[in-house]
Amino acid sequence: MKYGNIRNIKKELLSDNWYTLNKVTFEYQREDGTWETQVREAYDRGNGAAILLYNVQKGTVVLTRQFRMPTYLNGNADGMMVEACAGLLEKGNAEQTIKMEVEEETGYKIDKVKKVFEAYMSPGSVTEILYFFIGEYEASMKVSEGGGAVDETENIEVLELRFDEALEMVKTGEIKDAKTIMLLQYAQINAVFGQ
Ligand SMILES: Nc1nc2c(ncn2[C@@H]2O[C@H](COP(=O)(O)OP(=O)(O)O[C@H]3O[C@H](CO)[C@@H](O)[C@H](O)[C@@H]3O)[C@@H](O)[C@H]2O)c(=O)[nH]1
Numbered sequence: 334m335k336y337g338n339i340r341n342i343k344k345e346l347l348s349d350n351w352y353t354l355n356k357v358t359f360e361y362q363r364e365d366g367t368w369e370t371q372v373r374e375a376y377d378r379g380n381g382a383a384i385l386l387y388n389v390q391k392g393t394v395v396l397t398r399q400f401r402m403p404t405y406l407n408g409n410a411d412g413m414m415v416e417a418c419a420g421l422l423e424k425g426n427a428e429q430t431i432k433m434e435v436e437e438e439t440g441y442k443i444d445k446v447k448k449v450f451e452a453y454m455s456p457g458s459v460t461e462i463l464y465f466f467i468g469e470y471e472a473s474m475k476v477s478e479g480g481g482a483v484d485e486t487e488n489i490e491v492l493e494l495r496f497d498e499a500l501e502m503v504k505t506g507e508i509k510d511a512k513t514i515m516l517l518q519y520a521q522i523n524a525v526f527g528q
């Protein structure tokens with residue numbers, strides 16, 4: 334018996350205030366062939382893209398720092414998060430979006446990025462799939478201050494850190510964002526900065 338047979342999917346909209354929260358009722362076929370009814374809430378905030386900006390010569394990465402209310406609600410004392418540059422896919426594909434986000438959030442205009450993997454970040458409750466990239470930056474690509482979209486009140490601070498310092502911040506817990514940890518570890522495992 335294969336898993337994954339489902340039928341009678343019914344969606345009830347609980348909220349579409351900003352993004353969309355649905356209560357989904359469905360029947361799921363168990364291994365013994367019988368059907369059971371399950372209820373799951375699913376939050377759809379679209380898909381996203383994230384990128385590790387790195388400079389091999391300088392041995393540095395560019396990250397961002399911003400206030401994240403949901404983390405404040407769950408134990409992050411000042412609500413501030415150090416994260417790789419990222420954004421939700423609005424128009425266009427993941428690659429176009431991430432280049433746009435890089436310029437908006439960090440002020441660097443880059444034109445070469447490499448997709449490294451994709452991942453569901455919270456598959457039990459959030460529909461989002463996140464596309465992961467890495468890309469080289471250098472000082473000459475800096476065209477503005479960055480900081481994020483003014484109309485979105487993002488107030489993003491741009492950080493340039495040594496790669497080893499960023500890895501240390503994962504150990505100490507100063508970096509606690511999953512996508513950022515995944516990208517830093519990708520760079521480490523794949524010797525993006527050399528052995
Ligand atoms: N008014 C309002 N604004 C919101 C709400 N929820 C989010 N926003 C704003 O919508 C904007 C979205 O900015 P993006 O840069 O496109 O997305 P992001 O929040 O950085 O999302 C990235 O990181 C997430 C967390 O790791 C990822 O989940 C996501 O895929 C993406 O990579 C942010 O300014 C955020 O504050 C809301 O309920 N109300």
Ligand SMILES: [Mg+2]
Pocket residue numbers: 418419420421434438
């Ligand atoms: Mg963002």
